[in-house]
Amino acid sequence: MSVKYLPSDLNKEAEEDLRKIREKLLSLPAPGASGPTGSWRLYRPEISAAKCVKCGICWLYCPEDVISWVPRELPKIDYTYCKGCGLCANVCPVKAIDMVVEGE
């Protein structure tokens, strides 16, 4: 008794499968590999230049690595990827970061 299984061309289909795994399952490290996550943000962290002591604590703690900082300069937030988690505002020792509702 011989049973015919689907599909007929195993090799062709398998090569397509392999290509798709590599194209769609794998991704190279790149900024924002998961897309512009800044669109998820409800609250926007805003650094007050007047209050900021340029200590770099926010840069150190940012879980998304979207704050850039050079010692003795004002940190900069990349709003394309900042999800607005508020951690930076929480750890700022001089309360120089305000969480502002998006759209206001």
Add this chain to the structure above:
Amino acid sequence: MKKVLMGSHAVAEAVRRARVEVISAYPITPQTVIVEKLAEMVERGELKAKYVRVESEHSALAVVYGSSASGARVFTATSSHGLLYMYEMLWWVANSRLPVVMAVATRAIGPPWNIHTDHIDALTIRDAGWIIGFAESVQEAFDMTLQAYKVAEDRRVLLPVMVALDGFIISHTSEPVVMPEEKEVAEWLPPREPLPFRLEPGKPFAVGNLGPDSVTMELRWNSWRAAERAKSVIQEVSVEYEKRFSTGTPTGLVEKYKVDGAKYLAISTGAWSGDVKEAVDALREEGYEVGLARLRYMRPFPREELQELLSSVKAAVVLDRSVSIGHMGILGSEVKSIAGRTPVKDVIAGLGGVDVSYEDFASILKGAVEEHEAGLSSEWNVAEWHMPWVT
């Protein structure tokens, strides 16, 4: 080479012959003996593998997942609660399409604590994307484990394989086993090709990053097609293996025992199928035209072969060592889903390792034949529980 070995040691011997490179496992009865034996082999230098001790089954599978992603040939083993503790990683492995091989010495899930066999633990991963084989004998546990590497690593498949062997009944029972020499196996099973991808230092990439929803669906379709292809590959690999090594184990997805001219078909899987064969022999002598379809694989499900067998019999009886609470036996519902107009009786038995003898099977099969002949098979929509000690 022919030796008398218990099932667990036979699986370890197969893993050694497959030249596995990374092993990680956490002990749980009745699986422990498999990984103890492998630890001894690594310690003695008989198997050049990295043996990683971990604090849980979740970590054990995570270790072999990462190792497999880096191109290594890997092995793990577990049972029951250990398998459940692995659950999340089981899906990561399958959905990453990595050819991991795992032995599961089947064991009931508690409470109450119970170390004896049924098939519910293994079948909890039915839908996870693993190929699932059930061995009937020590020989088959050995053969299936070796074949698992050849099937899983085939570029037409790239799915992980679970080899289920009934706890104690196979794992701790000694039987003669025919084992090919290491050199012969090496000729048949070359080192693993690093497919579908290979993680290595200096070339970082992520596996399974967030993407569009459609990607998830497309990749599931790919896995589904790979499992369909695996049917042909299992057939091909097992036939080729038997031709080379002549161990006498049946090939393909289904073993057909005395099905020629059968009017009634028993369907089962796992170790107790040997007793079902005894029952079939006894009934044949009494004039009952009964045969057995033993599923060697539950995934991919041998839909086509079972349909062909079921279409030529009056009725079938599933001897089910599992249950899905709220519906019926798991194997029973699988068989009914493809049975067409052929009536199928689902008999749940042997849960928690309750012993079922060939006399039990004979009386179950006879009962089903009589019911069908009395026109009662229309009432088979509810599973029957075989518990003769409950009155």
